[in-house]
Amino acid sequence: MSPRLSVVVPAYNNAAVVAETIRSVLAQTFDDYELVVADHASQDGTWEVLQQFADDPRVRLLQTPAGGGAKANWDAVSQAATGELVKLVCGDDLLYPRMLEVQVAAFDRHPRAEVVASKRDIVDAAGKPLVRGRGLGRMRGEVDGAAALRATVRSGGNLLGEPMCVMLRRSTLEAVGWWDDRQPYYIDLGTYAHALVRGTLVAVPETLAGFRVSATQWSVRLTHEQSSQAAAFHARVRAEHPEVLSASDVARGDLMAKVAAWQRRAAYAWLGRRMQTAEARPA
Numbered sequence: 001m002s003p004r005l006s007v008v009v010p011a012y013n014n015a016a017v018v019a020e021t022i023r024s025v026l027a028q029t030f031d032d033y034e035l036v037v038a039d040h041a042s043q044d045g046t047w048e049v050l051q052q053f054a055d056d057p058r059v060r061l062l063q064t065p066a067g068g069g070a071k072a073n074w075d076a077v078s079q080a081a082t083g084e085l086v087k088l089v090c091g092d093d094l095l096y097p098r099m100l101e102v103q104v105a106a107f108d109r110h111p112r113a114e115v116v117a118s119k120r121d122i123v124d125a126a127g128k129p130l131v132r133g134r135g136l137g138r139m140r141g142e143v144d145g146a147a148a149l150r151a152t153v154r155s156g157g158n159l160l161g162e163p164m165c166v167m168l169r170r171s172t173l174e175a176v177g178w179w180d181d182r183q184p185y186y187i188d189l190g191t192y193a194h195a196l197v198r199g200t201l202v203a204v205p206e207t208l209a210g211f212r213v214s215a216t217q218w219s220v221r222l223t224h225e226q227s228s229q230a231a232a233f234h235a236r237v238r239a240e241h242p243e244v245l246s247a248s249d250v251a252r253g254d255l256m257a258k259v260a261a262w263q264r265r266a267a268y269a270w271l272g273r274r275m276q277t278a279e280a281r282p283a
Helices: 020-026 044-053 071-078 099-109 145-155 171-174 184-196 220-240 247-280
Strands: 004-011 035-041 059-063 084-087 112-121 129-134 141-144 167-170 200-211
Touching: 004 020, 004 071, 004 099, 020 035, 020 044, 035 044, 035 171, 044 059, 071 084, 071 171, 071 184, 084 099, 084 171, 099 112, 099 167, 099 200, 112 145, 112 184, 129 200, 141 145, 145 184, 145 200, 145 220, 145 247, 167 171, 167 184, 171 184, 184 220, 220 247
Parallel strands: 004 035, 004 084, 035 059, 112 200
Antiparallel strands: 084 167, 112 129, 112 167, 141 200
16 A cells, blocks of 8 residues: 655665754654655765664655756656655755644645645754744645745745645646756756645644755855746746736746845855854864
8 A cells, every 4th residue: 555655765875964864754644654865876875874763664766867956856756756745855954843734734634735844954964953943934734736836936045944844645746747957956946836726735834844955065156046047937937827927926926036046145155254163162
């Protein structure tokens, strides 16, 4: 009998932290799930680290060949899922213990829901919170999917958060062609968009995950590329769903994406100083 939920982890060069990620899934209060982990030809010993979980009946370990970028591994591990619902968790992020229980219950209460999302903390390399309770904007409870997509575009960012914040129906993910990486930095939101126009979002205003960042993860160049890809994503949604977005929605979203890029630069500078200070402290 298939589990209700599949948690899927596309691991890539996560040897230092992937065991903590896996343990955060295995410590959930909800138990009707499988955990599928696919290592994408890592070069840092990730596959060897994963072997400590090989005997756990909840866990399946897979390997995917090199090449194809994130989409290749995200698609492969998602297609291996057998559950009705799917949650993708990157190999360095953390689920808090009630995440699965709360989000599955939200699907049970809202049969029209295509997407459930919750807030997350931003955590450092050691898992300590840097910023608490981020995400969702003003959205709470069941929200029309088109309205949620419009609000997200107008924000210039991703109100739903990274994949570990979100739960989807596997059938929907398959119907929309799996993960959409036409704008690679928007592989998550680009895919949520397809699901949102099919039904509703349930916004759970509870902090249920930790998104891990490091001082070397981003650069000024990346913030520029992200804002450029945001504009391309907005234009694509407008072209594919003109009933959802107006030209003024796109213009506002493009402007806010540029503002967000400047805010990220400041945040990364602060993060870099914080991490350097932490590393300089005596053990």
